[in-house]
Amino acid sequence: MNGFEDEVRTLMQADPVEVPVDLDAVLDGGREAVRGRRLGWTVAGLTVGAVVASIVTPILIAQTIPAVPAPVDTPTVAATATAAPVPRLAGTAWTAEEVRGVPVATGTSISITFEDGRVAGGDGCNSFGGSTNSFTQDGDRISLGNMTMTLKLCDDAVVMTQAKAFGEVLKATTNFRVDDGRLVLLDTAGTPLATFAEFRVDGRTWSLDPATGKWAGQDPGLTLAVEGTTVSGNSGCGSYTATLTREGSRWSISNLTNEPISCPYEAGRRSGVFLARLAKISFGTALPGPNPVLLLRTAAGSELRFLSR
Amino acid sequence: MAQDSGRDAEFTAFVAGASATLGRTAWLLTGDRDAAAELLQATLVKTYVAWPRVRPDGAAAYARRVMVNLDIDAHRARHGTVAMAEPPERATADRSAAVDERERLGRVLATLPGRQRRVVVLRYLHDLSEHDVAVELGLPLGTVKSSAARGLAALRAALGQEEESHR
Numbered sequence: 001m002n003g004f005e006d007e008v009r010t011l012m013q014a015d016p017v018e019v020p021v022d023l024d025a026v027l028d029g030g031r032e033a034v035r036g037r038r039l040g041w042t043v044a045g046l047t048v049g050a051v052v053a054s055i056v057t058p059i060l061i062a063q064t065i066p067a068v069p070a071p072v073d074t075p076t077v078a079a080t081a082t083a084a085p086v087p088r089l090a091g092t093a094w095t096a097e098e099v100r101g102v103p104v105a106t107g108t109s110i111s112i113t114f115e116d117g118r119v120a121g122g123d124g125c126n127s128f129g130g131s132t133n134s135f136t137q138d139g140d141r142i143s144l145g146n147m148t149m150t151l152k153l154c155d156d157a158v159v160m161t162q163a164k165a166f167g168e169v170l171k172a173t174t175n176f177r178v179d180d181g182r183l184v185l186l187d188t189a190g191t192p193l194a195t196f197a198e199f200r201v202d203g204r205t206w207s208l209d210p211a212t213g214k215w216a217g218q219d220p221g222l223t224l225a226v227e228g229t230t231v232s233g234n235s236g237c238g239s240y241t242a243t244l245t246r247e248g249s250r251w252s253i254s255n256l257t258n259e260p261i262s263c264p265y266e267a268g269r270r271s272g273v274f275l276a277r278l279a280k281i282s283f284g285t286a287l288p289g290p291n292p293v294l295l296l297r298t299a300a301g302s303e304l305r306f307l308s309r
Numbered sequence: 310m311a312q313d314s315g316r317d318a319e320f321t322a323f324v325a326g327a328s329a330t331l332g333r334t335a336w337l338l339t340g341d342r343d344a345a346a347e348l349l350q351a352t353l354v355k356t357y358v359a360w361p362r363v364r365p366d367g368a369a370a371y372a373r374r375v376m377v378n379l380d381i382d383a384h385r386a387r388h389g390t391v392a393m394a395e396p397p398e399r400a401t402a403d404r405s406a407a408v409d410e411r412e413r414l415g416r417v418l419a420t421l422p423g424r425q426r427r428v429v430v431l432r433y434l435h436d437l438s439e440h441d442v443a444v445e446l447g448l449p450l451g452t453v454k455s456s457a458a459r460g461l462a463a464l465r466a467a468l469g470q471e472e473e474s475h476r
Contacts, residue, residue: 004465005433011414012337012434019332019345023324026350027317030357101444177382184447189359189371190378192447 086140087178089114090248093286094183094196099165101192105158110166111288112196115249119144122289123163125154128170140175169193199288202226206233206294206306208274220267222274224294224306231278237263237271242278251284251296277302319364320357327369328353330434331376337430338380340419348383352376373435374445377427384423417467424448425460432457 096110097103104110104124112121119135121128128149136143147170154160172193175186183196208222223233232241235258242256256279258271280298287293292308331352335345356363356372363371418426424446431442432453443453 004461008414008429008461008464009433009436012333012430013436017333017336017415019328019335019342019349021324021328021332021346021349021353023321026324026353026357027320029350029354030320030360033354033358098447098449101440101447103449179381186378189355189375190382191374191445192378195447 088248089137089142089176089183090116090135091246091250091285092183093199093201093288095199095288096166096194096196097182098195099162099169100194102162102165104162108156108159108162109289110162110194111199113285113287115283115285118249119147120285120287122287123149123166124159125156125163126150126152140177142173142176144170144173166194199286199292201284201286201294202228204292205309207309209293209305209307220270222271224278224304235271235275237261237268240275240278246284249283249285251281253279253281274304277304316357316360320360323356323365323368324353327372330369331372334373334376334430334434337415337418337434338376338426339383340415344383348376348379351379355379373431377431377445380427381423413468414464417464420467421460421463424452425456425463428453428456429460429464 091114093113094111096112099110108124110122110124112119114135114137117132117135119128119130126149128147130145130147134144134146149167154163169185172187173185174188175190177184177186181198183198185193185196187193204225206224206226208220208224210220220236221234222236225232226244229244230241231244231253232239234240238258238260240256240258243254245252245254256275258275263271277298278296280300280302281296281304282299283295283297285295287295294306294308296304296306328349332345332349335348335352336342339345339348352372352375355375356368359371360368418429421429427446428442428448431437431445432439437445439450439453439457442448442457443450446453448456
């Protein structure tokens with residue numbers, strides 16, 4: 001192939017192709033965009049100034065990532081064509097396949113979850129999370145900021161290198177696109193920074209985490225499975241089904257029914273508590289990783305935490 | 310204002326030096342004169358905005374990345390393949406054999422899928438290594454290698470066929 005490669009290279013490089021440039025239009029467009037950008041950064045600077053770095057304990061907050069101002073619009077080729085609809089990221093979760101062009105090492109995991117106004121995730125060593133307003137989306141522009149990160153030291157050099165690169169990606173991200181179901185985070189130049197596969201809540205069996213909450217230390221075998229607008233599972237005393245409505249990270253349950261079976265008093269009571277809480281959920285989010293978690297929460301703050309089998 | 314005029318002067322000099330290569334890249338990526346001009350224009354505007362950060366050494370690479378990414382966006386928006394229109398005319402009326410060859414290459418290149426076309430252009434017009442192409446396009450190295458191989462094979466087959474039909 002070498003001879004042909006040289007031939008292609010020579011053909012491409014040898015003879016100039018004249019494509020006209022309207023330099024005045026470029027300068028006018030550029031100046032206008034710069035003026036808009038200066039205004040945008042002034043406003044965003046207030047947010048950056050409000051960020052207070054936090055250092056509490058080695059396992060708590062250690063790093064604050066300032067908000068990145070979203071870039072201003074500039075004329076693009078895409079803008080002149082019929083643009084594909086931009087997906088809404090809130091309510092989605094992703095696991096990284098590549099960071100800065102380097103595949104994520106086998107046996108390690110980097111993830112990011114977008115909620116309404118909030119971002120969370122893990123870099124394979126530490127986890128990070130933002131307060132409300134840590135994530136905003138405007139079309140294909142996103143702003144990530146006001147995040148705090150745990151500060152654990154991990155022995156594995158590969159994990160630490162990946163984590164460092166991912167931290168830089170979070171700081172530089174201003175835009176995104178979704179190609180063939182894959183999320184690509186981009187910088188202001190549109191350069192791909194990291195690529196992610198979608199983590200789907202659907203199609204898995206989730207088991208109530210036996211290590212936390214009201215049922216700590218027990219494994220009552222309560223499960224939950226999501227398929228589109230249907231949620232179903234084992235309540236610990238029969239099987240249940242319900243209609244699920246999802247809009248971003250806002251979840252709600254309706255038409256909840258349980259097919260009761262004969263079961264011990266304690267199992268029946270536990271089942272009743274579980275179903276009552278499930279019926280009141282107003283929030284749902286998935287946290288991918290080596291041990292994926294599905295977190296459901298009621299408006300009053302009660303949680304149901306599930307692990308993926 | 311003095312700051313802007315300094316930026317304008319530097320940027321204008323950059324355009325004078327880089328527009329031939331960028332224009333050729335735009336044409337090979339789009340396969341169409343008007344689309345190439347539009348792509349080049351949009352690329353330069355974005356580069357102007359980023360000028361304080363990228364000037365002067367990183368400007369050419371930055372502009373190339375912007376152009377490729379704009380092409381990806383446009384390709385996605387079109388949801389289809391690029392139809393090859395007439396290649397840009399040269400300034401001179403004489404058409405050498407080299408120009409004909411180049412135009413044949415452009416015609417065939419335009420029939421390749423977008424990813425293969427971008428890989429081939431970055432690899433052979435810009436002489437980037439496979440690794441650098443992978444980083445620039447955000448693709449696995451294996452995908453770059455296979456795209457380059459498939460792209461070259463398609464070019465070789467198509468150019469060979471054209472040659473046969475001209476005999």
